[in-house]
Amino acid sequence: MPPEELPPLPALTRAEGELIDRYLEAADLLGRINPARHGDTYRALRAAQALVRTAAALRDALALMHGRGERELYGGTLTHALRVLDGERRTARVALPPDVVG
Numbered sequence: 001m002p003p004e005e006l007p008p009l010p011a012l013t014r015a016e017g018e019l020i021d022r023y024l025e026a027a028d029l030l031g032r033i034n035p036a037r038h039g040d041t042y043r044a045l046r047a048a049q050a051l052v053r054t055a056a057a058l059r060d061a062l063a064l065m066h067g068r069g070e071r072e073l074y075g076g077t078l079t080h081a082l083r084v085l086d087g088e089r090r091t092a093r094v095a096l097p098p099d100v101v102g
Contacts, residue, residue: 072086
């Protein structure tokens, strides 16, 4: 059985696509650093080091958009792109896990 086809991404400028990619990359790295989640310090350290580079790339994407006169982030379109790229799952790792009363 072929895998389920993902919905198409909305039309984005190259800079918007870069913004979305770098945002999700930063979210993935923050999820690895999240101290509320189980993991080792070396993995978190490596993610923190990579986050510096990713933050710079995210800044550059936004600076490019601003420099081109793209003054507004279109939340609906960008939200759609984030959902297609599994953004809900990827950004959920940044949040605190549910409080388990036991």
